[in-house]
Amino acid sequence: MSDKIPNNVDLSSNRKLQKALERWLPNYLDWWREMGPEGFQEDWIYLRTAVSVDTDGWAHFDYVKMPDYRWGIFLTPPEKERTIAFGDEIGKRVWDEVPGEVRKELRRLIVVQADTEPASVEQQRLLGKTCPSLYDLRNLFQVNVEEGRHLWAMVYLLMQYFGRDGREEAEDLLVRRSGHQDSPRMLEAFNKPIQDWLSFFCFTTFTDRDGKFQLGALAESAFDPLARSTRFMLTEEAHHMFVGETGVGRVIQRTVELMKTAPEGDVTKVGGIPLDMIQRYMNEWLTASMDLFGSEDSSNSATFFAAGLKGRWEESKPGRYEDHKCLEGEYTLEVPRDEGGFAERRIPLRRAMNLVLRDSYVEDCDRVFARWNRILEKAGMSERFYRASDRFNRNQGVYAGMPFDPWGKLLSREEWEAKKSEWLPTEADREYLRRIMTPVTEPGVYANWIAPPKKGINGKPIDFAYVKFARDEN
Ligand SMILES: [Fe+2]
Numbered sequence: 001m002s003d004k005i006p007n008n009v010d011l012s013s014n015r016k017l018q019k020a021l022e023r024w025l026p027n028y029l030d031w032w033r034e035m036g037p038e039g040f041q042e043d044w045i046y047l048r049t050a051v052s053v054d055t056d057g058w059a060h061f062d063y064v065k066m067p068d069y070r071w072g073i074f075l076t077p078p079e080k081e082r083t084i085a086f087g088d089e090i091g092k093r094v095w096d097e098v099p100g101e102v103r104k105e106l107r108r109l110i111v112v113q114a115d116t117e118p119a120s121v122e123q124q125r126l127l128g129k130t131c132p133s134l135y136d137l138r139n140l141f142q143v144n145v146e147e148g149r150h151l152w153a154m155v156y157l158l159m160q161y162f163g164r165d166g167r168e169e170a171e172d173l174l175v176r177r178s179g180h181q182d183s184p185r186m187l188e189a190f191n192k193p194i195q196d197w198l199s200f201f202c203f204t205t206f207t208d209r210d211g212k213f214q215l216g217a218l219a220e221s222a223f224d225p226l227a228r229s230t231r232f233m234l235t236e237e238a239h240h241m242f243v244g245e246t247g248v249g250r251v252i253q254r255t256v257e258l259m260k261t262a263p264e265g266d267v268t269k270v271g272g273i274p275l276d277m278i279q280r281y282m283n284e285w286l287t288a289s290m291d292l293f294g295s296e297d298s299s300n301s302a303t304f305f306a307a308g309l310k311g312r313w314e315e316s317k318p319g320r321y322e323d324h325k326c327l328e329g330e331y332t333l334e335v336p337r338d339e340g341g342f343a344e345r346r347i348p349l350r351r352a353m354n355l356v357l358r359d360s361y362v363e364d365c366d367r368v369f370a371r372w373n374r375i376l377e378k379a380g381m382s383e384r385f386y387r388a389s390d391r392f393n394r395n396q397g398v399y400a401g402m403p404f405d406p407w408g409k410l411l412s413r414e415e416w417e418a419k420k421s422e423w424l425p426t427e428a429d430r431e432y433l434r435r436i437m438t439p440v441t442e443p444g445v446y447a448n449w450i451a452p453p454k455k456g457i458n459g460k461p462i463d464f465a466y467v468k469f470a471r472d473e474n
């Protein structure tokens with residue numbers, strides 16, 4: 001068993017954990033076969049597998065059938081003398097075990113994170129059928145198997161440190177289903193269907209990027225095994241965001257090429273994706289991801305920070321923050337009043353940690369938008385993409401359900417209804433994308449609506465056979 005699971009947690013001498021994992025593994029594989037990528041389980045995918053945590057050699061590339069992927073358990077090596085970087089316990093030694101007083105809160109944090117991992121695999125399970133190239137198909141599956149591994153990383157923590165409760169949570173993680181009426185995934189963005197590749201690229205840009213910041217906050221945790229697990233997950237997350245950002249970038253690139261030759265510049269006449277449609281998809285997934293940060297004013301976030309469970313982005317990076325206790329200071333937020341207009345609300349800093357983390361996320365998103373806009377600029381276009389206001393299209397927090405435009409101006413309900421199809425994907429958009437997204441599975445050929453990548457994976461050329469189909473074997 002232990003040799004089937006690459007790990008650096010000394011699994012071979014941990015009988016109890018082995019037993020728990022042995023019981024969980026068949027259920028996990030059943031889940032993967034039922035809810036993982038549909039129609040490609042017997043094919044050979046050129047995948048990287050994590051085999052160690054060394055920076056120069058953690059990834060091994062080879063053809064693998066996805067159900068045989070070696071989902072491993074890796075933690076970054078312990079730092080000697082690591083101390084708690086923030087909150088009430090600052091300066092004390094980090095914990096190797098779960099303290100009783102915060103057991104419930106820690107379990108909750110881990111389960112919520114864990115739940116997102118299989119959820120995204122479920123959301124993306126039909127995308128392979130409309131892949132724009134073998135390169136993209138392989139990237140989709142790489143993201144999927146790594147989200148599976150992230151589930152393993154969290155399940156390891158639950159089984160190793162939370163006893164029976166943890167084992168039950170691990171089972172439940174295989175029972176909930178994205179978008180299911182009675183037993184959905186825990187967070188809303190992970191219950192939305194991802195039916196086309198533009199949604200996939202926007203999801204991996206914006207929603208995996210939320211993952212980056214949540215994992216980064218947990219990587220600061222005083223519970224050392226959680227910090228070390230999430231640190232290693234972050235190395236994989238970088239590839240997911242790369243897939244998203246370059247995916248959208250290649251769509252933009254192709255659109256600007258097509259605009260030059262399309263009749264009246266209308267790329268829908270030649271099967272491209274118009275810039276305003278791309279913007280609507282960016283808006284949809286950015287705003288759904290903003291919701292994942294939770295309430296602006298949150299007593300939970302104060303508890304998590306005080307107890308040292310969840311920090312800010314780069315909390316322990318020298319020079320990033322001066323004050324790591326945050327007992328003083330406020331975050332000022334403009335909140336709409338019932339009678340119209342806005343009032344300033346001052347939120348004590350610890351209660352505003354969701355917002356502080358979200359601000360780091362938004363800064364990162366702004367850099368992505370700047371890079372996308374450079375593609376337009378280079379092509380000599382005057383159009384630009386915008387990053388929608390934090391008030392726009394929200395389902396969580398103080399702006400939830402209010403008719404703001406993407407620049408943060410409050411509209412009447414009538415104005416909102418009249419304008420929203422300019423800002424959010426419409427049924428016609430979805431129908432159009434369904435129509436142009438037909439599968440391309442010949443090595444080196446790319447769908448008409450997307451530019452080829454600049455480089456291949458792992459030094460391979462862009463016409464490499466990143467997927468070999470079982471149907472071609474005989
Ligand atoms: Fe993940």
Ligand SMILES: [Fe+2]
Pocket residue numbers: 147208211237240
């Ligand atoms: Fe991810």
